Amino acid sequence: MKLRLLCVLLAAACLMGLAGCADMRDINERAYVLGIGIDRAGNGRYTFSFCCYLPVSAGASVRGSKLAAAVISVEAASMAMAVRELNKSTSHEAVLEQLACIAISGSPDCDELERLLDYPARHPQVRRQCAVVACGCSAYELMSADPGESAAPVEIASLLEQQDNSRRQSSSSALYRLTQILADGSDFMLFRVEPERIASTVSGSDAHDTLSITGADVYSAGMLTGRLDHDETELARLFYDRQTSGIISVARRDGTVIYYEIKRSCCSIRFEPGGGAPRFDIKLRVECMLVDSGGADTHTEDEIRRSLEQRLGALTEKCRSTLGSAPLGAESSARQQHYRWYEDNRADWSRLFSASEISLDIDCMLDQDEALKRNIAAA
Amino acid sequence: MFPAGDAPQGSARLAALGIAALLLLFPLGMLLAARPGGTRGTGSASPAARTGHAVLMLLLCLCFAVRCSYILTLYAGMIELYLLPHTSSLAVIALLLLTAYVIARSENDRLPGVAGIIIMCAALPAAVLFAAGLYRADYGEWLILLQPDERNIAGLAAPCVMCLSGFECAYFFVCDTYVNDRSVNSSRADVGGGKSGVDNARGKTAGWRKAVAAGYAVTCVMAALSYLLCAGILTVPGAGRVSYPLVETARVINIGGVAFTDRFDLLFMVIGIAMLPAHTGIQLHCAGECLRSALGALGAGSGSRLVRTPSLRLALPVGIAAWLGQYAQFNEALRVSAMICCIFTLFAALPVLCAMSRARGNLPEGSDSK
Numbered sequence: 102m103k104l105r106l107l108c109v110l111l112a113a114a115c116l117m118g119l120a121g122c123a124d125m126r127d128i129n130e131r132a133y134v135l136g137i138g139i140d141r142a143g144n145g146r147y148t149f150s151f152c153c154y155l156p157v158s159a160g161a162s163v164r165g166s167k168l169a170a171a172v173i174s175v176e177a178a179s180m181a182m183a184v185r186e187l188n189k190s191t192s193h194e195a196v197l198e199q200l201a202c203i204a205i206s207g208s209p210d211c212d213e214l215e216r217l218l219d220y221p222a223r224h225p226q227v228r229r230q231c232a233v234v235a236c237g238c239s240a241y242e243l244m245s246a247d248p249g250e251s252a253a254p255v256e257i258a259s260l261l262e263q264q265d266n267s268r269r270q271s272s273s274s275a276l277y278r279l280t281q282i283l284a285d286g287s288d289f290m291l292f293r294v295e296p297e298r299i300a301s302t303v304s305g306s307d308a309h310d311t312l313s314i315t316g317a318d319v320y321s322a323g324m325l326t327g328r329l330d331h332d333e334t335e336l337a338r339l340f341y342d343r344q345t346s347g348i349i350s351v352a353r354r355d356g357t358v359i360y361y362e363i364k365r366s367c368c369s370i371r372f373e374p375g376g377g378a379p380r381f382d383i384k385l386r387v388e389c390m391l392v393d394s395g396g397a398d399t400h401t402e403d404e405i406r407r408s409l410e411q412r413l414g415a416l417t418e419k420c421r422s423t424l425g426s427a428p429l430g431a432e433s434s435a436r437q438q439h440y441r442w443y444e445d446n447r448a449d450w451s452r453l454f455s456a457s458e459i460s461l462d463i464d465c466m467l468d469q470d471e472a473l474k475r476n477i478a479a480a
Numbered sequence: 481m482f483p484a485g486d487a488p489q490g491s492a493r494l495a496a497l498g499i500a501a502l503l504l505l506f507p508l509g510m511l512l513a514a515r516p517g518g519t520r521g522t523g524s525a526s527p528a529a530r531t532g533h534a535v536l537m538l539l540l541c542l543c544f545a546v547r548c549s550y551i552l553t554l555y556a557g558m559i560e561l562y563l564l565p566h567t568s569s570l571a572v573i574a575l576l577l578l579t580a581y582v583i584a585r586s587e588n589d590r591l592p593g594v595a596g597i598i599i600m601c602a603a604l605p606a607a608v609l610f611a612a613g614l615y616r617a618d619y620g621e622w623l624i625l626l627q628p629d630e631r632n633i634a635g636l637a638a639p640c641v642m643c644l645s646g647f648e649c650a651y652f653f654v655c656d657t658y659v660n661d662r663s664v665n666s667s668r669a670d671v672g673g674g675k676s677g678v679d680n681a682r683g684k685t686a687g688w689r690k691a692v693a694a695g696y697a698v699t700c701v702m703a704a705l706s707y708l709l710c711a712g713i714l715t716v717p718g719a720g721r722v723s724y725p726l727v728e729t730a731r732v733i734n735i736g737g738v739a740f741t742d743r744f745d746l747l748f749m750v751i752g753i754a755m756l757p758a759h760t761g762i763q764l765h766c767a768g769e770c771l772r773s774a775l776g777a778l779g780a781g782s783g784s785r786l787v788r789t790p791s792l793r794l795a796l797p798v799g800i801a802a803w804l805g806q807y808a809q810f811n812e813a814l815r816v817s818a819m820i821c822c823i824f825t826l827f828a829a830l831p832v833l834c835a836m837s838r839a840r841g842n843l844p845e846g847s848d849s850k
Contacts, residue, residue: 277732438623
């Protein structure tokens with residue numbers, strides 16, 4: 102009985118300690134950081150633009166919410182210092198639990214990226230799926246964009262999450278995956294997101310921004326090797342297994358462009374180190390559906406397949422000659438299928454990939470029924 | 481029971497490999513001890529065989545205690561990192577130990593029941609988690625596990641060893657039945673249980689042993705699955721790089737851009753924490769049994785009677801573990817060790833006081849065993 106009583110008392114004491122009442126901080130004293138934009142400020146310093154939700158004054162509300170999004174800029178040498186400065190300047194405690202997006206302007210090299218992302222990657226409260234993107238405009242401008250419904254970082258994150266249904270490569274836009282890739286020294290690519298001002302009335306009084314993926318920066322051997330434009334980025338997604346909802350365009354001979362939506366794609370990459378040059382056999386199966394014919398007749402499956410073969414062939418050639426293996430996901434295939442060979446040759450990976458042979462085998466299926474159903478529904 | 485899915489890092493890897501090396505000694509020792517005239521039937525065994533058995537049992541006790549301590553430290557660190565960043569890990573460890581102790585001290589009667597209930601409660605969320613994880617896993621990463629490279633074999637093997645290290649419990653309870661039965665029976669006979677008391681004790685112990693072995697079989701299967709899941713989601717090198725791969729895995733599972741799994745980490749953590757007291761309790765009990773068997777083989781006399789007190793049986797191995805198990809952070813280890821020793825010394829003192837009180841005739845016989 103005495104022992105039980107002692108146990109209960111000890112448990113109660115422990116529970117009181119666990120409650121954390123000693124250092125409680127009210128929600129009104131916190132700044133919820135949704136996004137961080139990073140611009141170079143010169144002399145090894147950066148301008149960090151924190152897009153935060155701050156509590157508005159009592160009784161007031163912004164769009165029905167008691168919180169208002171604000172962008173606060175802080176100049177510092179590292180993100181840790183910037184967060185500290187933010188805490189001091191706003192007298193609010195910066196909470197990174199809701200961090201949805203980190204946008205980096207310019208073209209940082211891998212070492213710089215690793216330095217900049219080290220703090221959020223180590224922070225236990227930061228979401229591991231926080232999106233990391235590059236931007237052509239200034240990161241402050243991107244964080245300040247007003248896409249309408251919610252703050253820009255949240256819109257960017259959902260834009261990328263909608264794109265991401267693959268098992269491998271596209272998740273490199275997530276913080277956890279990117280930091281792992283940087284630690285491994287593998288090839289990767291970063292999506293570029295930019296805002297565009299749209300005014301639906303002549304006066305522009307209800308203007309808002311739309312955010313879109315305009316391309317991707319491709320890194321290989323620790324350096325930026327080039328960029329993919331919007332169409333190439335969309336095409337490269339076909340190399341990501343299990344992709345859905347990407348839009349591909351196929352042009353007719355008369356110049357009319359017809360758009361197809363990818364319902365499902367399946368990609369398998371077989372890697373053979375071989376005696377001389379390594380070899381990649383890429384098998385791609387695409388199920389697509391007509392979304393916009395522009396009034397023209399649709400293609401046959403064979404026509405779409407040939408169009409895809411031509412364009413994907415050009416993309417793989419571009420990757421082999423300049424960009425590196427990231428858009429194809431070739432490096433992870435080589436690592437998984439021939440681990441020992443890869444470990445022996447990883448220092449020379451870029452050269453080996455450039456010298457490799459790539460064969461494409463594409464199978465295309467056009468879902469006419471689905472398109473017909475949509476047309477009927479639209480009518 | 482998930483804790484074994486969490487991979488150790490750095491110096492902890494070396495320690496894990498050390499534990500694995502120690503574990504390899506047990507089959508050899510058990511084979512030697514099982515020879516005719518060996519430890520089975522300690523009454524007719526040679527002094528050398530008894531000593532050998534005692535050393536083996538002490539070694540096993542040490543392994544249980546180190547592992548128990550490792551799991552406690554691991555989970556206290558996890559709770560402090562993800563859930564209660566402003567709360568001292570000492571409070572967390574104290575609460576976990578207290579719960580484990582309350583479960584462990586009930587021994588034969590309640591431990592399998594408590595473990596069973598927890599496993600049943602965790603089955604559904606665990607199934608959901610594994611289904612989501614397997615859907616998103618890159619199975620290509622598993623190919624790497626089939627291609628071990630001698631240069632980084634330690635990096636690949638250490639998490640696997642930690643996954644499989646629960647097997648020592650099953651081994652102990654399945655293979656060393658005779659010694660354990662004898663030990664339990666003799667202790668029951670000592671307190672005047674008589675023939676029927678011995679039979680009941682034997683039946684109870686056998687049932688409990690099967691339950692523990694089954695529990696550990698589940699543990700090992702779940703741990704292996706957990707590791708495969710982590711490797712599939714975080715990649716093989718990635719799983720070895722993070723401190724809490726299972727929690728990190730839960731945090732990155734994303735299906736179709738839906739935030740369905742966004743906070744899965746909490747579910748993982750809750751399951752792990754719910755399993756922890758039963759897991760720790762089993763480890764502590766195993767350590768205690770080993771210690772008792774070792775002291776019995778050495779013929780420690782009054783010492784073995786003293787060690788029969790459950791609390792003290794638990795206090796000794798945990799005290800050792802507190803010093804040995806906290807290899808990762810030595811300074812923290814000193815503080816945590818001191819606290820663990822204090823708590824268990826406190827629990828150990830109570831039954832001794834009860835025994836002294838009984839000797840004066842204030843308490844009925846056997847009241848310290850429950």
